[in-house]
Amino acid sequence: xxxxxxxxxxxxxxxxxxxxxxxxxxxxxxxxxxxxxxxxxxxxxxxxxxxxxxxxxxxxxxxxxxxxxxxxxxxxxxxxxxxxxxxxxxxxxxxxxxxxxxxxxxxxxxxxxxxxxxxxxxxxxxxxxxxxxxxxxxxxxxxxxxxxxxxxxxxxxxxxxxxxxxxxxxxxxxxxxxxxxxxxxxxxxxxxxxxxxxxxxxxxxxxxxxxxxxxxxxxxxxxxxxxxxxxxxxxxxxxxxxxxxxxxxxxxxxxxxxxxxxxxxxxxxxxxxxxxxxxxxxxxxxxxxxxxxxxxxxxxxxxxxxxxxxxxxxxxxxxxxxxxxxxxxxxxxxxxxxxxxxxxxxxxxxxxxxxxxxxxxxxxxxxxxxxxxxxxxxxxxxxxxxxxxxxxxxxxxxxxxxxxxxxxxxxxxxxxxxxxxxxxxxxxxxxxxxxxxxxxxxxxxxxxxxxxxxxxxxxxxxxxxxxxxxxxxxxxxxxxxxxxxxxxxxxxxxxxxxxxxxxxxxxxxxxxxxxxxxxxxxxxxxxxxxxxxxxxxxxxxxxxxxxxxxxxxxxxxxxxxxxxxxxxxxxxxxxxxxxxxxxxxxxxxxxxxxxxxxxxxxxxxxxxxxxxxxxxxxxxxxxxxxxxxxxxxxxxxxxxxxxxxxxxxxxxxxxxxxxxxxxxxxxxxxxxxxxxxxxxxxxxxx
Numbered sequence: 001x002x003x004x005x006x007x008x009x010x011x012x013x014x015x016x017x018x019x020x021x022x023x024x025x026x027x028x029x030x031x032x033x034x035x036x037x038x039x040x041x042x043x044x045x046x047x048x049x050x051x052x053x054x055x056x057x058x059x060x061x062x063x064x065x066x067x068x069x070x071x072x073x074x075x076x077x078x079x080x081x082x083x084x085x086x087x088x089x090x091x092x093x094x095x096x097x098x099x100x101x102x103x104x105x106x107x108x109x110x111x112x113x114x115x116x117x118x119x120x121x122x123x124x125x126x127x128x129x130x131x132x133x134x135x136x137x138x139x140x141x142x143x144x145x146x147x148x149x150x151x152x153x154x155x156x157x158x159x160x161x162x163x164x165x166x167x168x169x170x171x172x173x174x175x176x177x178x179x180x181x182x183x184x185x186x187x188x189x190x191x192x193x194x195x196x197x198x199x200x201x202x203x204x205x206x207x208x209x210x211x212x213x214x215x216x217x218x219x220x221x222x223x224x225x226x227x228x229x230x231x232x233x234x235x236x237x238x239x240x241x242x243x244x245x246x247x248x249x250x251x252x253x254x255x256x257x258x259x260x261x262x263x264x265x266x267x268x269x270x271x272x273x274x275x276x277x278x279x280x281x282x283x284x285x286x287x288x289x290x291x292x293x294x295x296x297x298x299x300x301x302x303x304x305x306x307x308x309x310x311x312x313x314x315x316x317x318x319x320x321x322x323x324x325x326x327x328x329x330x331x332x333x334x335x336x337x338x339x340x341x342x343x344x345x346x347x348x349x350x351x352x353x354x355x356x357x358x359x360x361x362x363x364x365x366x367x368x369x370x371x372x373x374x375x376x377x378x379x380x381x382x383x384x385x386x387x388x389x390x391x392x393x394x395x396x397x398x399x400x401x402x403x404x405x406x407x408x409x410x411x412x413x414x415x416x417x418x419x420x421x422x423x424x425x426x427x428x429x430x431x432x433x434x435x436x437x438x439x440x441x442x443x444x445x446x447x448x449x450x451x452x453x454x455x456x457x458x459x460x461x462x463x464x465x466x467x468x469x470x471x472x473x474x475x476x477x478x479x480x481x482x483x484x485x486x487x488x489x490x491x492x493x494x495x496x497x498x499x500x501x502x503x504x505x506x507x508x509x510x511x512x513x514x515x516x517x518x519x520x521x522x523x524x525x526x527x528x529x530x531x532x533x534x535x536x537x538x539x540x541x542x543x544x545x546x547x548x549x550x551x552x553x554x555x556x557x558x559x560x561x562x563x564x565x566x567x568x569x570x571x572x573x574x575x576x577x578x579x580x581x582x583x584x585x586x587x588x589x590x591x592x593x594x595x596x597x598x599x600x601x602x603x604x605x606x607x608x609x610x611x612x613x614x615x616x617x618x619x620x621x622x623x624x625x626x627x628x629x630x631x632x633x634x635x636x637x638x639x640x641x642x643x644x645x646x647x648x649x650x651x652x653x654x655x656x657x658x659x660x661x662x663x664x665x666x667x668x669x670x671x672x673x674x675x676x677x678x679x680x681x682x683x684x685x686x
Contacts (some may be wrong), residue, residue, distance in 0.1 A: 008063075009049070012061075025062075035182065037202035037208045054066075079527050084154070086152035090148050090520065095137070102120055109154065129146055294546065303550075305553055344363050346359040358407070366401075389434055397432050408428075494650075496618060497555075498576070502587075510589075533679060555574060566649050582671060591604045647659045
């Protein structure tokens with residue numbers, strides 16, 4: 001049996017949270033080829049009912065048939081291009097122009113480009129659309145609603161659902177729209193379901209459904225309703241029905257007032273669908289949307305090129321460089337200020353008895369201190385320097401030479417075994433560091449040791465001895481991997497690059513899905529047949545393009561401009577960097593899917609940044625952590641890959657080494673795990 005109802009709702013129940021009922025045993029019949037006005041106050045369930053009809057939400061119980069089938073089934077074809085949907089919000093992309101918006105909605109509905117152009121020409125005068133190149137964000141509220149309406153009408157749908165389409169529009173334009181709706185219902189057999197705040201304009205409908213507190217008070221033609229209550233005002237009839245609802249049970253109301261039509265057989269003699277959308281066309285349209293949003297958004301260029309350029313440049317100009325212009329107080333009880341540092345003392349070698357005589361040797365060592373690193377300032381005695389340091393705190397410490405320093409050094413070379421304790425004490429250079437900065441203290445200590453050894457080797461050679469006598473009884477050979485004097489920056493840079501490339505995509509993608517949902521575009525394109533998997537995967541594809549830009553900028557700047565050393569394969573470095581950036585992007589999507597607002601997403605991204613940085617071995621080796629934290633660190637997405645990048649850069653390790661391929665396996669596991677969770681959560685929430 002052919003059914004005359006385009007939409008049937010039977011015993012529908014829908015609630016949110018504990019005890020909040022939106023739809024309560026609702027029955028609705030929408031005949032084919034009519035304008036059906038659904039009227040009711042805000043919160044009565046109109047928008048919820050429509051979202052269930054279009055397949056965005058599901059009922060808690062009850063049944064819905066739309067165009068001969070249940071939403072979400074192949075027989076129904078809804079969600080899909082058979083339906084045109086204009087939600088209550090504008091639900092457009094701010095970065096789109098008018099024609100971009102129509103092109104996007106047309107393509108996901110399966111329309112060809114020439115068909116979209118022809119349809120635009122038909123709609124622009126009817127709806128008084130703004131210029132085709134004007135961006136949505138530059139349109140007035142009324143213009144945006146007209147564009148939204150045009151997008152719903154675009155593919156000539158069989159069922160047109162309009163949620164408050166005429167709010168804020170000019171009365172003349174509203175009248176034109178109602179005339180057009182009447183025309184397409186009669187000439188094309190289109191079914192229109194419309195909600196409106198303007199109750200009186202619903203008189204132009206073929207059928208009215210009055211909804212209050214999730215229950216249908218009446219369902220009939222406007223003339224029947226007005227005649228029944230002997231009034232010329234639909235608002236007055238609605239008021240009377242609302243009062244009756246409070247006095248009578250819902251069942252009595254429906255039996256006495258409602259007059260449903262049509263059978264319960266869900267078969268539907270549908271017209272042939274003109275447009276057939278497939279996943280390739282939808283995916284291309286979604287990619288088009290994502291790239292336009294990126295290109296026309298001021299933050300796009302910032303996050304893709306400027307920010308990685310700035311971060312890498314700042315790193316190489318701040319981390320690992322030698323500190324300069326550090327002040328060091330010097331107290332020389334042996335030779336004072338060395339005549340303004342022009343006097344270098346004297347080393348005399350007597351070849352006859354192979355002995356050396358040192359005079360004011362302290363000036364030699366003081367002259368060997370690099371002024372670019374340690375700025376020297378002389379004081380007459382130790383107490384004066386100490387008091388000055390306590391008052392000003394402008395130096396890292398005090399270097400003190402005792403009065404018999406040269407004599408002690410002379411005896412140390414000639415007769416070290418028989419030296420007195422006093423001479424042993426005098427032969428030392430006393431350095432007291434007064435700095436809470438550990439890195440500064442280590443740096444100054446290392447520099448002073450190196451300066452002393454260089455000068456002492458020369459002095460020993462001047463005394464006719466092999467300079468090896470000046471060496472400590474421990475010798476560090478040339479390292480197999482890396483440099484002997486590798487600085488902190490070279491240790492940090494591999495993990496820094498991975499951390500940067502992980503969190504840059506995270507910061508962008510963590511807001512992507514939330515933005516789509518907040519704008520309303522998410523639900524709107526779901527109604528047109530786009531799946532959540534397609535949305536997520538096309539976001540991944542478009543973000544991947546941004547990732548390639550970020551990785552290229554970071555690596556070219558690091559290895560090209562700043563000449564970062566690399567002992568291994570650049571292909572391996574590019575691969576591990578790209579994979580970790582991809583992991584950061586998927587992690588951002590996971591945050592975006594899991595959080596309900598931009599504020600919560602920002603908290604989640606920022607809150608995870610610091611633990612990852614502290615635990616990944618960027619700031620300090622994980623070997624210094626407690627065992628429990630070390631094992632936790634090894635499970636994170638940056639720690640083992642960071643070690644992999646160090647292996648490639650510093651050792652040139654090949655891919656077949658476990659220290660290398662394990663990093664790739666860890667990243668891959670994180671990517672697929674997070675991607676699975678995202679798809680699962682989107683499917684469950686959808």
